[in-house]
Every structure is written in structure tokens, then in C-alpha cells.
Amino acid sequence: MAGKELSLLPPLLLAAAGLAGLLLLCVPTRDIREPPALKYGIVLDAGSSHTSMFIYKWPADKENDTGIVGQHSSCDVRGGGISSYADNPSGAGQSLVECLNRALRDVPKERHAGTPLYLGATAGMRLLNLTNPEAAANVLAAATQTLTQYPFDFRGARILSAQDEGVFGWVAANYLLENFIKYGWVGQWFRPRKGTLGAMDLGGASTQITFETASPAEDPANEVQLQLYGQHYRVYTHSFLCYGRDQVLWRLLASALQTHGFHPCWPKGYSTHVLLQDVYESPCTPAQRPQTFNRSAKVSLSGSSDPALCRGLISELFNFSSCRFSRCSFNGIFQPPLAGKFIAFSAFFYTVDFLRTVMGLPVATLQQLEAAVVTICNQTWSELQARAPGERARLPDYCAGATFVQQLLCRGYGFDERTFGGVTFQKKAGDTAVGWALGYMLNLTNLIPADPPELRKGTDFSSWVVLLLLFAAMPLAAFVLLLHRACSAKSPSAI
Numbered sequence: 001m002a003g004k005e006l007s008l009l010p011p012l013l014l015a016a017a018g019l020a021g022l023l024l025l026c027v028p029t030r031d032i033r034e035p036p037a038l039k040y041g042i043v044l045d046a047g048s049s050h051t052s053m054f055i056y057k058w059p060a061d062k063e064n065d066t067g068i069v070g071q072h073s074s075c076d077v078r079g080g081g082i083s084s085y086a087d088n089p090s091g092a093g094q095s096l097v098e099c100l101n102r103a104l105r106d107v108p109k110e111r112h113a114g115t116p117l118y119l120g121a122t123a124g125m126r127l128l129n130l131t132n133p134e135a136a137a138n139v140l141a142a143a144t145q146t147l148t149q150y151p152f153d154f155r156g157a158r159i160l161s162a163q164d165e166g167v168f169g170w171v172a173a174n175y176l177l178e179n180f181i182k183y184g185w186v187g188q189w190f191r192p193r194k195g196t197l198g199a200m201d202l203g204g205a206s207t208q209i210t211f212e213t214a215s216p217a218e219d220p221a222n223e224v225q226l227q228l229y230g231q232h233y234r235v236y237t238h239s240f241l242c243y244g245r246d247q248v249l250w251r252l253l254a255s256a257l258q259t260h261g262f263h264p265c266w267p268k269g270y271s272t273h274v275l276l277q278d279v280y281e282s283p284c285t286p287a288q289r290p291q292t293f294n295r296s297a298k299v300s301l302s303g304s305s306d307p308a309l310c311r312g313l314i315s316e317l318f319n320f321s322s323c324r325f326s327r328c329s330f331n332g333i334f335q336p337p338l339a340g341k342f343i344a345f346s347a348f349f350y351t352v353d354f355l356r357t358v359m360g361l362p363v364a365t366l367q368q369l370e371a372a373v374v375t376i377c378n379q380t381w382s383e384l385q386a387r388a389p390g391e392r393a394r395l396p397d398y399c400a401g402a403t404f405v406q407q408l409l410c411r412g413y414g415f416d417e418r419t420f421g422g423v424t425f426q427k428k429a430g431d432t433a434v435g436w437a438l439g440y441m442l443n444l445t446n447l448i449p450a451d452p453p454e455l456r457k458g459t460d461f462s463s464w465v466v467l468l469l470l471f472a473a474m475p476l477a478a479f480v481l482l483l484h485r486a487c488s489a490k491s492p493s494a495i
Contacts, residue, residue: 048124049204093146119157123205162239166208168439176429230452242284266303269381341422
């Protein structure tokens with residue numbers, strides 16, 4: 001009996017294997033072809049404190065799909081932002097060379113000519129353009145002169161509006177998290193039910209808050225209407241100039257010099273010499289600027305590790321005295337009720353991440369965040385250096401930065417314990433940095449269509465059937481083998 005069973009096994013296995021092979025042959029060769037060719041795009045994010053270059057990539061045959069564009073590589077430009085070259089415009093262009101040379105290596109040579117290259121400047125250049133338009137124009141001209149020397153498809157260097165910066169950051173975040181539209185595994189597009197996320201960006205010179213709202217904005221300057229993948233979005237956005245991390249630090253420094261003669265936000269045991277020219281020539285400190293001062297004078301200033309006095313200095317940055325709308329955030333700016341969940345990136349992320357990882361403090365609730373701020377502001381200079389010896393340059397300002405973030409979210413934007421629970425502090429989505437640069441490129445290259453994509457299948461229906469039969473055949477072969485072994489074990493003649 002066992003011999004008969006054994007003789008049946010090879011034909012059954014051969015039949016299953018043959019069926020599997022036949023099914024594989026039935027799959028169209030185009031479904032197992034080589035990966036498609038890629039296209040690339042380059043964006044130079046010319047921020048107030050530094051410039052970053054992002055190289056994006058996407059399949060060449062799927063330009064209008066979603067969830068396709070991702071980050072290929074990035075490069076941080078050495079030195080300050082291009083606005084810091086107001087007195088030396090040629091230096092702005094020269095500063096970009098190292099990263100542009102890297103782009104020559106990162107983008108395949110045969111793709112150079114077809115790769116769009118953009119430079120977008122943000123709040124640092126907006127400030128320079130307000131105070132010295134000629135210098136801003138010279139800086140952009142110098143950057144343009146450098147960028148046109150490269151073999152990419154250069155499409156311009158310009159200063160983004162405050163509204164653009166907020167909206168492009170919101171678009172990028174929701175695009176990466178597939179909140180606009182999603183491509184299902186059966187090859188059909190659908191709109192996720194989870195809705196969109198609000199976006200909060202904290203740069204060096206400005207901060208932005210952007211979120212979808214159901215009602216029209218009482219101030220038209222704070223509303224943008226978008227048509228993405230056939231869906232209409234009404235978006236509230238506002239950018240607060242001079243409320244970026246670096247400019248806030250200058251404003252606090254000016255207030256400390258004016259009010260205390262010491263810096264309550266700096267750690268006790270830390271002291272440095274402050275050049276008055278740097279403090280008072282910031283475009284964000286005119287209100288604190290003395291009528292006369294010695295531009296070349298340096299003043300010695302020490303820290304005192306005083307959380308309460310530090311909070312008092314930062315509270316002065318927010319004005320809640322008047323609002324001509326039904327509701328405002330601060331400084332008389334209209335803001336509708338907070339809606340949905342939020343993602344906070346850039347300096348929001350770096351500040352909270354320092355509290356979580358370096359200080360080891362929980363920040364999941366507003367109460368925990370406030371306690372963490374008090375803890376870090378009580379640290380002495382020697383205690384901070386012991387915790388993060390590699391971050392000496394930024395260490396003195398973490399107390400001020402953390403206090404500002406906490407006050408901005410709680411008092412400025414009006415987050416409470418419930419709404420704060422929906423805030424995620426995040427640097428990337430997958431392998432792609434969250435920020436306005438991706439949204440800028442998606443917009444300028446038309447990678448997000450206004451109309452809905454057609455329903456389409458990634459694989460022909462017949463191919464799906466064949467593949468399903470293939471996967472069904474393999475377990476069948478395994479079942480036959482197990483059945484044979486079980487029968488053989490029970491048969492006396494098999495002993």
C-alpha cells in the first residue's frame with residue numbers, strides 16, 4: 001500500500017509544479033520587467049539660518065500619481081542663510097557650489113538636462129527685502145548666476161510669500177502621509193476617511209500654522225482654496241514674521257539687556273560677550289533699540305537659570321490686547337477653532353526631541369511639556385554640558401526655545417490638553433523630510449493634478465487571477481506532501 005502511495009506522489013508534485021510554472025508563464029512580461037526609469041527634481045530651501053538642498057525622485061511614467069515622489073538625497077549648505085550675504089552677494093552664490101556639485105553626482109548624468117532646479121527663499125529674505133530691497137535683489141541675482149552654470153533645468157530663484165510657505169508645508173505633509181488620496185492594492189484610487197493634518201512649521205525667522213477649516217476665514221488674507229485630485233480644500237494659514245526661533249532669541253536678548261542686565265533664560269554659569277550691533281540691527285528688534293548705541297561695543301552677559309523670569313520675557317512677545325474678529329490667536333490675527341490633528345516639524349521637532357531624548361523628559365501632554373520646560377530652565381551650564389557635550393553651541397538657548405514653543409502652542413495658538421494630544425512632532429515621513437520644499441516642487445512641476453485620477457489597475461485583471469491561482473497551487477502541493485507523510489506514518493508496511 002505504501003509503495004502505491006509513494007508512486008502517486010511524484011506525479012502530483014510534478015503536476016503542481018507544472019501548474020505553477022504554467023501560471024508564471026501566463027503573467028505578462030511587462031509585470032516583471034526592470035524597475036521604471038526615474039525622474040528627479042531639486043529644491044534649494046534658502047532659509048534664514050541656513051540653506052538645504054533636497055533632491056526628489058519619482059517614476060518617470062507616473063508623474064501624476066500620489067505617494068510616488070520621495071526624497072533621493074539632501075545636502076546642508078555650509079554657513080548662514082543667503083540673507084546673511086547682504087554685504088557680500090557673490091558669497092551667497094559661492095556658498096551653494098559644494099551642494100550643487102554633489103547634485104551632479106547624485107542625479108544620473110543622462111537626467112541632468114531634464115531635472116528642474118528651484119531656489120525658494122523664505123522669511124530671512126522676506127525680512128531683507130523689507131529693510132533693503134536692493135541687497136535682496138543682489139543676493140538673488142548672485143545665486144541665480146551660480147545656479148545657471150549647472151546643467152540642470154534651472155527654473156528660477158524667488159522669495160516665497162508667507163502664505164506660500166505655510167500652504168506648501170501643509171501640502172507636503174499631507175501628500176507624504178497619503179491623506180489626499182491613496183492607491184489601493186487592487187489598483188484603484190480612493191480618498192482616505194482620516195482627513196488632513198494641520199501643519200506647524202518653526203523656522204529661523206518665522207513660524208507658520210496651517211490647517212483645513214470648514215468655514216470661510218473672517219480675514220481673506222488667511223484663507224487659501226485648493227483643488228487637489230478633484231477634491232476642494234479650504235485652508236487657513238498664517239505666518240508670523242519675527243517669530244522664528246533665531247529672531248525670537250535676538251528679541252529676548254534685547255529684552256534681557258534692556259530689563260535685567262542678565263539673561264534669565266540662559267543657564268547659570270554661562271556668560272558671553274554680546275556685540276550690540278548684532279542685537280539691535282536685527283530687523284525684528286527695532287522696538288528695543290536704543291536711540292544711540294555704540295555699534296562696535298560688546299557687553300558681557302550672564303545666565304541665571306530662572307524659569308519664571310524667562311517665561312515673563314517670552315510672554316511679552318505675545319499681544320492679546322485687541323482682536324477685531326470673533327476670535328484671534330495673538331497680535332490681532334484671526335484664527336478659527338483648531339480642527340483635527342497636527343504635525344509639527346522643523347524647530348518644533350528639534351526642540352521637543354531634545355527634551356525627550358537628551359533630557360529624558362516626557363512631553364506627551366501640555367502639563368508634561370510645561371514641567372519639562374521648567375526642568376531644563378533650572379539646569380546649570382555645567383549640568384547641560386554633561387548631558388550633551390556635543391551640542392555646546394546650541395545648549396544655552398534650549399531653555400528659551402522650549403519655553404517659546406510651549407507658550408506659542410498653549411497661549412498663542414490655543415492648544416489645550418485635548419487638542420495637544422493630536423499633535424505629533426515629526427522630522428520625516430518615511431525617508432522624506434517634512435517641509436515646504438516638497439510642496440513647492442509638487443506645485444511647480446504639476447505633480448498633483450487638480451482633477452481626480454482615473455480609476456486604473458496596476459495589473460490587468462487576468463493577471464491578478466493568474467497570480468491568485470499560482471498562490472493557491474503552491475499550498476496544494478504542500479498539502480499533498482503532508483498527506484502522503486501522514487498516511488505513510490500510519491501504514492504498518494511503512495515500518
